[in-house]
Amino acid sequence: MRIGIDLGGTKIEGIVLSDNGEIINKLRVETAGDYYPALLENLCAVIDALQASAEYRLSVGIGTPGALSTNGEMKNCNAIALNGQRLQEDVENRLGYEVRIENDANCFVLSEAHFGAAMxxxxxxxxxxxxxxxxxxxxxxxxxxxxxxxxxxxxxxxxxxxxxxxxxxxxxxxxxxxxxxxxxxxxxxxxxxxxxxxxxxxxxxxxxxxxxxxxxxxxxxxxxxxxxxxxxxxxxxxxxxxxxxxxxxxxxxxxxxxxxxxxxxxxxxxxxxxxxxxxxxxxxxxxxxxxxxxxxxx
Ligand SMILES: [Zn+2]
Structure with a gap:
């Protein structure tokens, strides 16, 4: 089981995915994309809630608009509040463990390659x-x-x-x-x-x-x-x-x-x-x- 998060401009959608690609838990919250501290807090709250539904700590992947630039800051995000923020570092500091972040286009391809049209x-x-x-x-x-x-x-x-x-x-x-x-x-x-x-x-x-x-x-x-x-x-x-x-x-x-x-x-x-x-x-x-x-x- 793993946790996957889709971080958008207006919503955060989190799932727990089974090893065979089944969605076994799901949580969606609306969020204002224009204020970073609130976005970060909502994101971590969704992850905490999904972790609480499992008996052991699950790996966490986050799909975001835009990309993580080489200096660790977010860039090209349509959720503007993310631009220039060190999202991965901030989430890891708040949660106390490693997470992985990729842009949403890459997450789309991964989903189709693992469990979808190209599996x-x-x-x-x-x-x-x-x-x-x-x-x-x-x-x-x-x-x-x-x-x-x-x-x-x-x-x-x-x-x-x-x-x-x-x-x-x-x-x-x-x-x-x-x-x-x-x-x-x-x-x-x-x-x-x-x-x-x-x-x-x-x-x-x-x-x-x-x-x-x-x-x-x-x-x-x-x-x-x-x-x-x-x-x-x-x-x-x-x-x-x-x-x-x-x-x-x-x-x-x-x-x-x-x-x-x-x-x-x-x-x-x-x-x-x-x-x-x-x-x-x-x-x-x-x-x-x-x-x-x-x-x-x-
Ligand atoms: Zn161009």
């Missing part, structure tokens, strides 16, 4: 297509991390030029670069593509619904999106050759992608037959806490 695979790349485009790599059930803590961050690579030709104008990314994958494949990216083509302002989910109803401009937008995604995933397959790529985030709910993307990969990947499976996620919102628990073997 039979040895190598899994997970891509988040939602508000942003994050990702992570799991090999032999272990997260691959590196000296820069950016393993799997495919969203701030530049969109391949052949695919970029499908759009008219360059897109500035908040990271300072131009035409980052995220500027096209995030939900907002899809909305901008649709607006540029039609003059209409719709969210990605609205566009997907209209496409489902057969509305031609929406179908065309999804088609271009699938083409962009296929180009980006082809570069990942050429580099890593994972058995499975699992999609996550809000746009992973667009079922048309699971036909349109694989059908394009054949002409983009440097091989005769592409065997990499593009899979829908198994867990949805629960993946953060499940994956955080998987930061420990048991």
């Amino acid at each position: 039979a695979a040895k190598s899994v790349f997970g891509v988040i297509v939602g508000t942003g485009c994050g990702g992570g790599l799991v090999i032999d059930k272990k997260l691959v991390t590196g000296p820069n803590s950016i393993s799997g961050e495919w969203g701030h690579n530049c969109m391949p030029a052949n695919a970029r030709a499908l759009i008219d104008t360059d897109r500035q990314c908040y990271c300072g670069r131009t035409n980052c994958i995220e500027t096209l494949l995030s939900g907002r990216g899809m909305s901008i593509s649709y607006r540029d083509a039609t003059g209409e302002d719709l969210t990605a989910i609205q566009i997907a619904l209209k496409a489902h109803e057969g509305y031609a401009p929406a179908l065309a937008c999804i088609d271009i999106y699938a083409n962009h995604l296929a180009h980006c995933l082809a570069t990942i397959i050429n580099m890593i050759d994972p058995e499975v790529i699992v999609l996550g985030g809000g746009l992973s709910n667009i079922s048309a992608l699971y036909r349109a993307v694989p059908s394009r990969l054949g002409s983009l990947v440097f091989t005769d037959t592409v065997k990499t499976r593009i899979a829908a996620p198994s867990f949805g919102d629960a993946s953060g806490a499940i994956g955080a628990a998987c930061l420990w073997d048991r």
Whole structure:
């Protein structure tokens, strides 16, 4: 058994996960993400409560927005109060034992690699297509991390030029670069593509619904999106050759992608037959806490 915590901007969700991936206890508290001392206290209270339900002390993994930078401080968190804070150190000092912390995209991939859509695979790349485009790599059930803590961050690579030709104008990314994958494949990216083509302002989910109803401009937008995604995933397959790529985030709910993307990969990947499976996620919102628990073997 292990404890997994999904720390979000507005809620803390904690679970106790059994060794075979069953959620055997669950606790969710709302929290104001803008005041760090309260956030820390609520987080530790959730962990204490889950520990109290077990007969021995359980390992604790925490999934957070943003990342732990090399100096021990949190960065790039949408729960703004976390930025610049030494979260791991503070939690460990308060609890008196070691915890592990990873960003929520990495936790998503771990959850799918251990108990979800990719549980039979040895190598899994997970891509988040939602508000942003994050990702992570799991090999032999272990997260691959590196000296820069950016393993799997495919969203701030530049969109391949052949695919970029499908759009008219360059897109500035908040990271300072131009035409980052995220500027096209995030939900907002899809909305901008649709607006540029039609003059209409719709969210990605609205566009997907209209496409489902057969509305031609929406179908065309999804088609271009699938083409962009296929180009980006082809570069990942050429580099890593994972058995499975699992999609996550809000746009992973667009079922048309699971036909349109694989059908394009054949002409983009440097091989005769592409065997990499593009899979829908198994867990949805629960993946953060499940994956955080998987930061420990048991
Ligand atoms: Zn960027």
